[in-house]
Amino acid sequence: MRIQGKHYETIRIETSGTPAVSIIDQTGLPFAFRLRTLRSFDEVFSAIRDMRVRGAPLIGVAAACGIWLGLEETPSGSDLKDTVRSLCERMGKARPTAVNLHCAVKKMETFLGNTETLAGAREMALTFAENLKRSEISACRAIGKHGFPLIKEIAEKKKGAPVNILTHCNAGWLACVDWGTATAPVYKAHREGIPVHVWVDETRPRLQGSRLTAFELKEEGVPHTVITDNAGGHLMQHGMVDIVLVGSDRTTRCGDVCNKIGTYLKALAAYDNHVPFYAALPVSSIDTDLCDGAAEIPIEERGGDEVIFAEGKGGRIRLLAEGSPVANFGFDVTPARLVTGLITEYGICRAEKAEILRLLQKGEE
Numbered sequence: 049m050r051i052q053g054k055h056y057e058t059i060r061i062e063t064s065g066t067p068a069v070s071i072i073d074q075t076g077l078p079f080a081f082r083l084r085t086l087r088s089f090d091e092v093f094s095a096i097r098d099m100r101v102r103g104a105p106l107i108g109v110a111a112a113c114g115i116w117l118g119l120e121e122t123p124s125g126s127d128l129k130d131t132v133r134s135l136c137e138r139m140g141k142a143r144p145t146a147v148n149l150h151c152a153v154k155k156m157e158t159f160l161g162n163t164e165t166l167a168g169a170r171e172m173a174l175t176f177a178e179n180l181k182r183s184e185i186s187a188c189r190a191i192g193k194h195g196f197p198l199i200k201e202i203a204e205k206k207k208g209a210p211v212n213i214l215t216h217c218n219a220g221w222l223a224c225v226d227w228g229t230a231t232a233p234v235y236k237a238h239r240e241g242i243p244v245h246v247w248v249d250e251t252r253p254r255l256q257g258s259r260l261t262a263f264e265l266k267e268e269g270v271p272h273t274v275i276t277d278n279a280g281g282h283l284m285q286h287g288m289v290d291i292v293l294v295g296s297d298r299t300t301r302c303g304d305v306c307n308k309i310g311t312y313l314k315a316l317a318a319y320d321n322h323v324p325f326y327a328a329l330p331v332s333s334i335d336t337d338l339c340d341g342a343a344e345i346p347i348e349e350r351g352g353d354e355v356i357f358a359e360g361k362g363g364r365i366r367l368l369a370e371g372s373p374v375a376n377f378g379f380d381v382t383p384a385r386l387v388t389g390l391i392t393e394y395g396i397c398r399a400e401k402a403e404i405l406r407l408l409q410k411g412e413e
C-alpha cells in the first residue's frame with residue numbers, strides 16, 4: 049500500500065550484496081518513517097520482540113527471514129541439524145501468541161531437514177522466506193476479494209450513505225506485508241468507489257489503532273475517525289456501526305478468535321446490538337491443534353512500562369503515580385459463538401469446526 053503516494057511492503061529481502069532484511073520500523077510511526085536494515089538473526093529477533101515489526105502475518109515472514117540470516121552467519125563446519133534446531137527454537141521464543149510465527153518456524157525446520165549442506169540450507173531458507181512473503185501478500189489480496197461483497201451488500205442497503213466499519217488494533221498492511229487482513233476488504237471497497245468510513249479503536253497501550261491503522265487509512269485516503277477503546281459499545285447502540293472487522297493472531301479449529309486485547313469486548317457489544325462481527329485472517333493464522341482458545345492459547349504478557357508510560361510526538365510521559373502495580377495482557381479470545389464469520393483467502397465460513405476444516409480442505413485441493 050502507499051505512503052505519500054509511494055508503494056511499500058513492510059519487509060524486503062535483500063540478496064544483492066550482504067544478505068539483509070529491510071523493514072519499516074513501526075515504533076516510529078506515524079511521526080517518523082524509518083527504514084531499518086537488519087543483518088543478523090539477533091537483529092531480526094529483537095525487531096520482532098520489540099515490535100519494530102509486528103502483526104501476525106508479518107512476524108511469521110520476519111521469523112523466516114531471521115532464520116535465513118542465522119544460517120548465513122553460521123560458520124562452515126558447524127553441525128547443520130543442531131544449528132537449524134537451535135535457530136528455530138530461539139526464534140520461536142520471540143513472541144508467544146501469533147501462531148504464524150510458530151507455524152513458519154516449524155515448517156521451516158521440516159523443510160530445512162531436506163538438505164545436508166549449509167549452502168543448501170541457506171538457499172532453501174531464502175526460498176522459504178520469499179515464498180512465505182509472496183503467499184501472505186496473495187492471501188491478503190484474496191481476503192479483500194472475499195470480504196468485499198459483505199461491505200457492498202451493506203452499501204446497497206444504505207443507498208449511498210457510507211458503510212461504517214469498526215476495527216480494533218492494526219490488522220492493516222503494516223501488520224502483514226501488503227493489503228492487510230481486516231483492512232483488505234475496506235481498501236478494496238474504497239478503490240471500487242463504495243463510500244466507507246472506519247471507526248478506529250485507539251488500542252491501548254501501544255496504540256496500534258491510532259498510530260498505525262489511522263496512518264494507513266489516511267495515506268490511502270480512506271475516511272476514518274479515531275475513537276477511544278471504550279467508545280465502540282456506545283456507537284453500536286446508536287446504530288453507528290454497520291460491521292465490525294478485526295484481524296486475528298490465532299484462531300482455533302473450533303472458531304475461537306484470539307486477537308489484540310479488547311477485541312472480546314467489541315464482540316460482546318456487537319452481539320448485543322446485532323452488528324455483524326467478522327475476523328479476517330489468512331489460514332496461516334488458524335491453529336488446527338487447538339479448539340478451546342481461552343483455555344489453550346498462550347497470551348503474551350508484556351512489560352508494565354507500556355501501561356505506565358505513553359509515547360507520542362512530544363516524547364514519553366508517565367501516566368500514573370508510582371506505587372500502583374500494572375498488568376499488561378496483550379491479547380484476548382473471542383469465543384466462536386460471538387463471531388459471525390471468518391474471512392480467509394479461501395472464502396468466508398462460519399466460526400465452526402466443521403466449516404473451518406471443510407474450508408481448509410477445499411483450499412488445499
Ligand code: MRU
Nearest residue numbers: 102103104218219223295296308
Ligand atoms: O501485538 P501486535 O501489534 O503484534 O498485535 C497483533 C495485531 O496487530 C493484532 O492483534 C491484529 O489484529 C492481528 S494481526 C493482523
